[in-house]
Amino acid sequence: MEKLIIPEQNIINAVCVYIARQKHVKPEEVEVELMYDDDSGFTAEAFVNGQQQLLNTLNLIEALRISIKEFLNLDPNSTGIELILDDEEGIIASVH
Numbered sequence: 001m002e003k004l005i006i007p008e009q010n011i012i013n014a015v016c017v018y019i020a021r022q023k024h025v026k027p028e029e030v031e032v033e034l035m036y037d038d039d040s041g042f043t044a045e046a047f048v049n050g051q052q053q054l055l056n057t058l059n060l061i062e063a064l065r066i067s068i069k070e071f072l073n074l075d076p077n078s079t080g081i082e083l084i085l086d087d088e089e090g091i092i093a094s095v096h
Helices: 008-023 057-071
Strands: 004-006 030-037 041-048 051-055 081-086 090-095
Touching (some): 004 008, 008 030, 008 041, 008 051, 008 057, 008 090, 030 090, 041 057, 041 081, 051 057, 057 081, 057 090
Antiparallel strands (some): 004 090, 030 041, 081 090
16 A cells, blocks of 8 residues: 555544544534644644543544544554654644
């Protein structure tokens, strides 16, 4: 499989679906902000019904694996996913 780049908005969408399923709401009811910090790495804040939920890198990868399986019809366990902080594109994911 050739390398696939997932743009920041698609990562946000994947996290919205991931959180929506956990909280039993519609994905459009979830707000997500992706972040990167040298100490904690890649994280996200999700807001649903006035509540905040923090996600770590592993949560983000899990959300992407679900999205890869359901929307790209690829085996999520046989793909490597790397989150990357890009100066122009923001936070992106490389799938290989």
